[in-house]
Amino acid sequence: MLKAILIDDEPNCLKMLEWELKNSCSNVEILDLCDSGKAGLKAIRQHKPNIVFLDVDMPYMNGFEMLELLEDIDFEVIFTTAYDEYAVKAFKINAIDYLLKPIDEDELVAAVQKAVTKIDMQQLPRNTMVEQPIQNIIRKIALPTFEGLVFAEVDKIIYCQSDNNYTKIFLKGDKDLFISKTLKEMEEVLGNYHFFRVHNSFVVNLNEIKHYIKADGGYLVMSNEGKVRVSRNKKDALLQLFQTPSRSKLL
Known part of the structure; x- marks a missing residue:
């Protein structure tokens, strides 16, 4: 059973979320409803x-500011907001999900299931856990395009290429995206996954x-036949990620 706290400064949104959880997510026990960041902290x-549903845009103290005041974030976070502009920041702090109001019932159920999966994995004995970052359970990231946000599956990203203050994202089975984030910012977002910066202009999916x-030089x-330059000072580090005696002779 998930033990949840709901935080939102809009009473109607708070009550609606409570109703949706009670009707669609029987594995969620609601401990408290809070109408401000201050009340949420308390x-x-x-x-x-072990899970908090958190609005972002609240007066006096927004959702991110509230989290910064906590000594330790030992619970999962699902953001609930009417605005999509905070999605990238939300995923940077490893939020389980980012739900836009009005909240879709199927998306809510899926977000709760993500939390259940992650919490269950954390409770497994260490010797039975797959050796990979827990963050990899979250398989999507928010990519800000000129039309809005695209929620892309991490595994479908083949590589990212810098274009000044923008980045081109090459995807498997989908059109390429041109996003309003620098390559450095994308490197930070993808840092919890299987990606590596091989050049000033490229971050690649190691599996592709x-x-x-x-x-x-x-x-x-890459898997899409794209050619990606490798800096001399990055080659050895890249090699170590795939280190075997036979491979070391090939590179």
Whole structure:
């Protein structure tokens, strides 16, 4: 059973979320309803929830500011907001999900299931856990395009290419995206996953590398046949990620 606290400064939204959880998520026990960040802080410290549904845009103290005041975030966070502009920041702090109001019932159920999966994995004995970052359970990230946000599956990103203050995202089975984030920002977002910066202009999905070619200074051939340059000072670090005696002779 998940023990939840709901935090939102809009009473109608708070009551609606409470109703949706009671009707669609029987595995969620609601411990408290809070109408401000201050009240949320007090409730979190008192009740010790394992999941918090948190509005972002609240007066006096927004959702992110409230989290910063906590000594330890030992619970999962699902953001609930009417605005999509905070999504990238939400995923940077490893939020389980980011739900836009009015909240879709199916999306709410899916977000709760993500939380259940993550919490269950954390409770497994260490010797039975798959050795990978817990963050990898969250398989989507928010990509800000000129039309709005695209929620892309991390595993479908083949590589990212810098274009000044923008980044081009190459995706499997979908059109490429041009997003309003720098490559450095994307490197930070993808840092919890299987990505590596091989050049000032490229961050690659390690699972999508097909070949390393020595010619022309060294470059990678990716799964979409795209060619990605590898900096000399990055080659050894890249090699170590795939280290075997036979491979070390090839590169």
